Amino acid sequence: MKIAFLDRDGTINRDYPDENWKNRIEPEILQGAIEGLKGLMNLGFKIIIITNQHIINDNIISLADYQIFTNNLKSRLNEYEIGELDIFYCPHSETEKCNCRKPNEGMIKSAILKYPEIELDKSILIGDSKCDEDLSKRAGIKFYGINGHYFSDNYASIEEVYKEINEQMEEL
Numbered sequence: 001m002k003i004a005f006l007d008r009d010g011t012i013n014r015d016y017p018d019e020n021w022k023n024r025i026e027p028e029i030l031q032g033a034i035e036g037l038k039g040l041m042n043l044g045f046k047i048i049i050i051t052n053q054h055i056i057n058d059n060i061i062s063l064a065d066y067q068i069f070t071n072n073l074k075s076r077l078n079e080y081e082i083g084e085l086d087i088f089y090c091p092h093s094e095t096e097k098c099n100c101r102k103p104n105e106g107m108i109k110s111a112i113l114k115y116p117e118i119e120l121d122k123s124i125l126i127g128d129s130k131c132d133e134d135l136s137k138r139a140g141i142k143f144y145g146i147n148g149h150y151f152s153d154n155y156a157s158i159e160e161v162y163k164e165i166n167e168q169m170e171e172l
């Protein structure tokens with residue numbers, strides 16, 4: 001089973017400065033995200049979201065806030081017949097030194113434990129932060145960077161990533 005591991009904030013939906021996450025319950029889906037996710041699913045990728053949410057244990061949002069936002073995101077994606085296989089999140093503060101906060105591999109390891117049929121060598125990781133890229137290197141997963149606060153000359157959206165992978169597959 002090949003997985004598209006996706007960062008959430010700044011990759012699928014808009015990201016904000018930490019303090020501005022208070023009282024956010026509706027995701028603002030980024031341009032090209034829906035088309036890209038649909039395309040990746042059509043290419044046979046299952047979708048797993050892996051997201052650092054240190055703002056939970058840093059007490060900027062509650063766990064309930066996280067869950068409300070997540071359910072709204074799922075609903076929005078489901079409207080377009082996008083079904084994610086799973087969502088893994090790390091609630092820990094940086095100071096807690098957990099194993100799941102990206103770029104640590106904990107969330108990938110949890111995914112493999114839960115879904116042993118995952119083939120990492122056929123999987124991809126898409127994200128907009130250095131921690132996503134660093135995780136991909138540690139885990140040995142092909143990485144695609146979404147332009148934003150960290151990358152500026154990579155891919156404009158998930159749709160652009162999908163198009164490139166689709167072209168590569170057609171050439172085979």
Ligand SMILES: [Mg+2]
Nearest residue numbers: 007009010128
């Ligand atoms: Mg991000």
Ligand SMILES: [Zn+2]
Nearest residue numbers: 090092098100
């Ligand atoms: Zn963690």
